[in-house]
Amino acid sequence: MRKLACHCGAVEAEININNLEKVMRCNCSICKRKGAIMSIVKNEDFKITKGIDKLKLYQFHSKVAKHYFCSECGIYTHHNPRINPAMTGFNIGCLDDEDSFELKNINIADGRNHPLDKK
Numbered sequence: 001m002r003k004l005a006c007h008c009g010a011v012e013a014e015i016n017i018n019n020l021e022k023v024m025r026c027n028c029s030i031c032k033r034k035g036a037i038m039s040i041v042k043n044e045d046f047k048i049t050k051g052i053d054k055l056k057l058y059q060f061h062s063k064v065a066k067h068y069f070c071s072e073c074g075i076y077t078h079h080n081p082r083i084n085p086a087m088t089g090f091n092i093g094c095l096d097d098e099d100s101f102e103l104k105n106i107n108i109a110d111g112r113n114h115p116l117d118k119k
């Protein structure tokens with residue numbers, strides 16, 4: 001179990017994960033602005049434990065993906081991706097016990113050319 005917290009501490013979550021197996025960045029229009037390094041779990045393995053009322057939801061384009069951030073400090077905490085809303089992507093930078101600068105093998109998700117945008 002890992003603990004996630006935004007910068008100000010208003011929002012906290014517990015993630016049922018030990019090793020971060022999938023580590024990625026994404027080049028879509030929102031992720032390139034956030035610049036976060038992310039990992040992903042099933043929704044049932046991600047529980048907000050504090051500050052659910054402080055979370056702000058941001059949606060754009062197809063409005064399927066749900067991008068959440070703390071309304072106090074502005075930090076991106078997690079999202080439900082469009083490709084699979086049953087999963088929760090989260091900000092590895094919000095894990096105190098993980099140094100995102102030490103991570104190797106960071107995959108680049110090609111969100112810029114999203115498969116659901118292809119005709």
Ligand SMILES: [Zn+2]
Pocket residue numbers: 006007008009010011070071072073074075
């Ligand atoms: Zn915060």
